[in-house]
Amino acid sequence: MKDLFDKIYKDKGPLGKWAEQAEGYFVFPKLEGPISNRMKFRGKEVITWSINDYLGLANHPDVRKVDAEAAAEYGSAYPMGARMMSGHTDLHEKLQDELASFVNKQAAYLLNFGYQGMVSTIDALVSKQDVIVYDVDAHACIIDGVRLHLGQRFTYKHNDMESIEKNLQRATKIAEQTGGGILLISEGVFGMRGEQGKLKEIVELKKKYNFRLFVDDAHGFGTLGKTGAGAGEEQGVQDEIDVYFATFAKSLASTGAFIAADKEIIDYLKYNLRSQMFAKSLQMQLVVGALKRLEMLRTMPELKEKLWENVNALQNGLKDRGFDIGTTQSCVTPVYLKGSIPEAMALVKDLRENHGVFCSIVVYPVIPKGLILLRMIPTATHTLQDVEDTLDAFSAIRERLENGTYKRLSASVTAAMSNK
Ligand SMILES: Cc1ncc(COP(=O)(O)O)c(C=O)c1O
Numbered sequence: 001m002k003d004l005f006d007k008i009y010k011d012k013g014p015l016g017k018w019a020e021q022a023e024g025y026f027v028f029p030k031l032e033g034p035i036s037n038r039m040k041f042r043g044k045e046v047i048t049w050s051i052n053d054y055l056g057l058a059n060h061p062d063v064r065k066v067d068a069e070a071a072a073e074y075g076s077a078y079p080m081g082a083r084m085m086s087g088h089t090d091l092h093e094k095l096q097d098e099l100a101s102f103v104n105k106q107a108a109y110l111l112n113f114g115y116q117g118m119v120s121t122i123d124a125l126v127s128k129q130d131v132i133v134y135d136v137d138a139h140a141c142i143i144d145g146v147r148l149h150l151g152q153r154f155t156y157k158h159n160d161m162e163s164i165e166k167n168l169q170r171a172t173k174i175a176e177q178t179g180g181g182i183l184l185i186s187e188g189v190f191g192m193r194g195e196q197g198k199l200k201e202i203v204e205l206k207k208k209y210n211f212r213l214f215v216d217d218a219h220g221f222g223t224l225g226k227t228g229a230g231a232g233e234e235q236g237v238q239d240e241i242d243v244y245f246a247t248f249a250k251s252l253a254s255t256g257a258f259i260a261a262d263k264e265i266i267d268y269l270k271y272n273l274r275s276q277m278f279a280k281s282l283q284m285q286l287v288v289g290a291l292k293r294l295e296m297l298r299t300m301p302e303l304k305e306k307l308w309e310n311v312n313a314l315q316n317g318l319k320d321r322g323f324d325i326g327t328t329q330s331c332v333t334p335v336y337l338k339g340s341i342p343e344a345m346a347l348v349k350d351l352r353e354n355h356g357v358f359c360s361i362v363v364y365p366v367i368p369k370g371l372i373l374l375r376m377i378p379t380a381t382h383t384l385q386d387v388e389d390t391l392d393a394f395s396a397i398r399e400r401l402e403n404g405t406y407k408r409l410s411a412s413v414t415a416a417m418s419n420k
Contacts, residue, residue, distance in 0.1 A: 014365070026345065026361060035059045035253075037381040039358070046358035047386045049376035054223050054331060055303040056380035057293050058253035070288035078284045083110075083270075087281025095287050096258070098294055103221070103229045103246070104238050105260035109270050110282050114247030114257035118216060119145040120275030121245065121259055122185070124268075125214065126151065129180030131171040133211070135159065135187065135197070142185055142216060151180065158190075161201050168209045182210065188217030188231030189224070192362065192375065194328030196220070196231050203240040212242040222251025223331050228297050228304055231330075248286070252293045256286050303380045307331060310378040310387060317391045323398070333376040335394065339401055342410030344372040347397050350406070355393035 012019060015027070024030070031048060032040040035058040039048045057063050081087040092110060100108035111117025122145030126132060132146050132153040146153050152174050157163035164184075171182045186197035202213060217230040225233025230246065232238035243265065247257040259269065271277075296303065311331045318325050324336040339347065341363050351357045351374075362373040376390075400406055 021345075026348065029358075031358070037379065037383065037386050041352060041358055044353070044356065046352060046356045047382075047390055049333075049357065049359040049378070049390070051379070052219075052250040052377055053253045053379050053381070054251045054307055054377070055253070055297070056306070057251070057296060057303070059381075060296070062296065063253070063289065063292060066292040067285065067289045070285040074284035074288070076283055076285060079281050081281065082277055082279060083281045084277055089281075089284065089287070091284065091287050091291070092281065095291050095294070098291065099258050100260050102227070102294060102298065103244055103260050104233070105244060105262070107263040107266035108258045108260040109266050109273070109276070110287075111257040111259065111273075111276065112279055112282050113255065113275075114218060114245070114249060115141040115144075116275040116279075117257045117259065117273070118142060118245060119148065120273045121243065121269065122146060122183070122214070123148045123274065124272040125212075125243065126183055127180065129175070129178035130183060131175050131178075131180060132183050132185065133164070133167045133171050134185040135190075137187075137190055137192070138185065139187060139191065139216060139218070142187075146185075151178070159195055159198050161198060164198075164202060165205060165209075168205060168211060171211070172209055181212065183214055184211045185214045185216070188215050188220030189330040189332060191219050191332060192366065192373070193326050193334050194219075194330045194332030195326075196224070196235065196329045199231055199237050199241070200235040203237045206240065213240065214243040214245070215241045216245045218245075218247045218250055219330060219332060221246035222297055223304065223307065228301075248290055248293075251297065252290055254286055254289050254293060256282050256290060306380040307378065310380070310382045310384070313384055313387045314376065314378050314382075314390070317387060318394065321391060321395055323394065331378055333378060335374040335376070337372040337374065337398065337401060338370060339372045339406065340370070340410070343401065343406040346406040346409040347372065347401055348374075350400065350409075351393060351397055355389075355396065357390050357393045 035053055037048060038045050079087040079089055096108040096110060118141035126149055128150045130151050132149055134142060134146060134155055135158055136155040137158040154167040154170055156167045175182050189196050220231035222228045224231050229238060232241045244260045248254040314333055315325055318335060326334050326336055328334060344361055344363050348361045360375045362375055367373050
């Protein structure tokens with residue numbers, strides 16, 4: 001019989017196998033210093049385009065003050081126990097009420113982490129007879145939630161209305177046989193390429209098909225819509241979203257998340273969300289901190305305005321210089337270049353070392369072979385100078401990519417990889 005660990009000794013997994021070349025640089029990099037538009041990487045200042053601090057709240061003095069005061073008052077233990085048992089407080093309820101009102105829903109419920117909360121919400125919403133229909137590019141937490149489902153599930157082609165409708169037809173047939181219902185899951189904003197989910201068109205399909213819509217709006221919350229209520233508000237269909245989800249990990253620059261829906265649905269979830277029933281309550285420091293951040297979202301529209309000034313400057317600047325930024329409809333700013341993985345590594349190194357620009361890099365298998373995706377997240381803390389410097393850096397690296405510099409530089413990387 002095999003030792004359970006044999007496979008681990010032999011194969012570190014699709015990403016882990018690159019650890020030797022990539023760790024500390026391309027993966028698990030250490031960004032140091034206060035969270036802001038410019039941080040330090042390996043001792044050098046870099047313009048930081050890889051953190052989701054959209055509204056610049058992470059290091060805002062008012063936020064830091066409230067966080068510190070809450071930590072001093074409550075410590076990091078309070079309250080002890082799960083919400084249902086002993087971890088419930090007035091402030092948890094207050095935050096839920098304020099979140100619900102902000103996203104225009106009857107009620108909300110807090111989740112300790114977006115990822116686990118999403119998995120658990122999907123699990124609680126469906127039973128074996130039900131059918132799930134979801135976007136093939138869905139975030140890992142949606143995929144994991146769907147994995148728990150004991151009934152049928154169908155993926156549709158990314159944001160493709162024809163495929164959505166075809167799968168709704170298949171789902172309807174099955175649900176009619178099993179006596180179940182249909183849950184359609186989309187993201188408000190797809191975090192890699194920045195497209196919004198086609199919520200308006202999906203909602204139109206409610207006239208023809210009987211389904212409930214669940215939207216993960218991690219990147220839309222705080223950044224889209226007139227008041228910042230997200231992709232549903234932006235597209236004018238917030239009321240038609242049956243269950244709305246957002247995390248505190250992006251616009252609110254913290255930890256935690258929430259779901260919002262009709263009161264009867266939230267009342268049900270409150271008693272059936274295993275990730276919350278069997279886990280310690282969200283700590284007070286985070287609850288008090290989220291209340292402050294939400295107040296700032298409501299009362300300081302200038303944060304979102306500054307964010308969008310930077311988004312527009314960056315995206316228009318890239319387009320003007322002939323870069324392919326795909327079909328983004330949000331702050332998420334992808335730049336697509338053509339090249340191999342070793343070329344991508346040499347290019348990113350050049351960007352970081354010689355141009356002081358730090359952004360995330362995405363390659364095959366997340367995107368098709370031969371493409372390099374540099375992903376940037378503008379925030380309200382960036383300046384127009386940051387944008388200009390970055391545009392110049394991008395023009396320089398494109399030239400070197402096209403004249404073969406990175407191909408030559410990457411020869412050593414390729415040799416190291418072929419020994420793997
Ligand atoms: C689309 C999406 N959903 C869910 C999550 C998970 O949220 P959290 O970081 O709160 O676990 C993320 C990442 O933060 C995300 O990008």
